[in-house]
Amino acid sequence: MQGFDPFMSNFCDLANQYLTTLPIFKSQGLLRLAINEREAGWLEPDTARVLTQLNPAFEMSESRVTLRAKPDTIEAQMSAAALHLREVGLIKVWRNECYAVHPQNAHGEPDLTCSLFKLERGAFRRFGLTSQAAHINGICTDGTLWIARRSSTKGIDPNRLDNLAAGGIPYNESPFDCAIRELAEEAGLSDFTKSQLQLTGQVHTRRNEIDGTHDEILHCYDLTLSPNVQPVNQDGEVAEFLKLSPLEAAQRLSEMTWDAGLVTANYLLRQKPHIS
Template identity: 50%
Template sequence: MKKTSIFRALELQARTQIEDYLASQPQFSVKGLTPLFINGHQYGWLESCTAAKLLHFSERWIKQDGKVELQGKDIADELQQAARYLQQEGLIGGWRNESYGVYAEDEHGQFDFTNSLCSLERASFRRYGFLSRAVHINAYYPDGTLSLGRRASTKSIDPNLLDNMAAGGIPMGELVLDCAIRELKEEAGVTRDVAKRIEFVETIHIQRNESDGTHNEILYCFDLALPEDFVPCNQDGEVATFYRLDQMDAINSLELMTWDAGRTSASFLLRKGRLSL
């Protein structure tokens, strides 16, 4: 068999492996969930246990016509107090003291991220089924190897799993690009001169059922070409260690990543990978 034929066979095998991984990603189902409406607009999804707790918490939470609705003023205070109650009841863990913006879809299925309903504790978003946003950066070296991090064992979500070199949620009031540059500094010690080379490539909307609610998140995905001599160094205690993997090792590691990081890395490998090498 000619060398080019061998390379093509290897590339086809690699692509098939990535596509099989993508097909294995969990899908979202509304079975057993109740839509959450706020002042007439749907914002999230509630599991039956969460809906029951909220209906017990305050008379402002009403169930009718197959949905749970919260109406009135001071929505932010009610959501925050209810979230604290859910935490006390054991339904929310890992309180972050970070605020995300709460957004609803318009009639065209679009979101206006310049206009939020309110800000709310990050840890409550899955229980409410609210949409969150995050940045993910695929960092790679001139030879095509990728830099991946292993999440610290102290992380409240997905401890010890592999992740992109830098990734993180976008807090209320922070711009997407600023968040990406900040996460690169905090998680991998990337200087601003290197970080500003990042290239925005795509958004990916992830939605799936999790044990702690609905994970509904928009991922803003970036590529970052690293200098050959760059050595990542975590600054905030959220990454235990880093690995530099060739692309086949990265493909074989997809199942060891968080679902979001794996989805982001798989997209990078299909889009930009040298899969026959």
């Protein structure tokens, strides 16, 4: 990763340096996606043309594409559009899982209090819609961190390092319940109290990807574990778990997915350097 020096000695300095390397979202060349009058996502011009050719309800102007539809037909029309994008090869990973679609507020931030409809998870990047995910830092009481390596079969970011557990939040699940489920599925952990799993904040990440716009709210948790606890993957999504000191974790931030690296760096910045 350009500009990242893993040989710096202070893990807080490394975390700060890593944050400066995170990709910056650029809207140039993209069109705004609106559902009636509510902005909801971002589209590449090729995707916009496919949508307007598919369904005249998608109206394209110079800077946006607007789906004009009755509220009770929006979900069906967007789902049909997603299926068509899959058929023409613009959506390559299909999850058979739905996320809630949130509109943007006046400041361009997602309004998580309002859900317009639900849509196939695999379509979110291509439509530039805001998704949500839960990420859990696995923190041992001796100061070490559990870091997962994603399976080579993952559709996105195979073999990259990740948090102890992480996953997208379906439309009918709360962030906390998602965190509990992902810990059981990805790390085989369920024997802990709610007081051990603490929400530490939310981070909004947005970046340009080859398959569209990644726009996601990360709900960040710390799970405190005793040093003798060993995570064991249950769903085939994790290849291995690494137990790292804060300095070792900071030195390997560039091996992580962008989201996991962001969550880990933010955790490291909440710590004191003397524990490395």
